[in-house]
Amino acid sequence: MANDYLLNKWKTWFKALGAKDGVLTRQDVSEEENKFAHLHHFGEEKKKDITGKLDKWWDEFIFRKRPGLITEQDFVEMQQADYKAYKGKYAKWIETSSKTIFDILDINHDGMINEEEFLIAFRSSGHENVQLDKDFFNSYQPDNGKVPVKKMVDTWVTFVTCEDSSQKDIIKEAFEAGV
Numbered sequence: 408m409a410n411d412y413l414l415n416k417w418k419t420w421f422k423a424l425g426a427k428d429g430v431l432t433r434q435d436v437s438e439e440e441n442k443f444a445h446l447h448h449f450g451e452e453k454k455k456d457i458t459g460k461l462d463k464w465w466d467e468f469i470f471r472k473r474p475g476l477i478t479e480q481d482f483v484e485m486q487q488a489d490y491k492a493y494k495g496k497y498a499k500w501i502e503t504s505s506k507t508i509f510d511i512l513d514i515n516h517d518g519m520i521n522e523e524e525f526l527i528a529f530r531s532s533g534h535e536n537v538q539l540d541k542d543f544f545n546s547y548q549p550d551n552g553k554v555p556v557k558k559m560v561d562t563w564v565t566f567v568t569c570e571d572s573s574q575k576d577i578i579k580e581a582f583e584a585g586v
């Protein structure tokens with residue numbers, strides 16, 4: 408069993424994905440994707456391409472190929488089941504998930520996340536306080552305005568899999584600050 412510290416982070420993560428009233432629907436995801444495409448000013452073709460990749464990520468890593476909506480309880484139970492069955496593989500799965508999504512969010516394909524890419528990703532999923540989003544981005548101590556995808560991925564692995572509350576967790580801190 409994951410400890411309470413990690414269970415609470417999974418609940419925070421679920422909300423951060425854009426769940427409303429404890430439920431995440433395909434409609435929520437579709438709205439987020441439309442906003443993402445709009446903020447990036449994608450043309451029709453680019454929008455179709457990126458939305459297809461995002462849909463695949465949501466389906467595989469968040470909905471886990473379940474049809475319809477997922478509740479917070481479903482979500483936490485899914486993490487818990489995998490975590491219990493194979494702790495090491497769970498961390499690897501989260502790493503793969505994070506790498507996959509950040510490679511999509513890295514729109515200019517330079518292996519780095521710049522402030523614009525970061526802000527659009529977070530604004531699209533309902534984190535509309537741009538100042539807080541910027542503070543969050545800056546907590547990565549960007550070099551020349553950019554953060555390597557690898558660094559982003561590592562912080563997500565810590566956030567989603569680390570049970571040790573004494574370890575620094577900048578994602579947890581950002582959400583606690585109101586992102």
Ligand SMILES: [Ca+2]
Pocket residue numbers: 513514515516517518519520521524
């Ligand atoms: Ca980039």
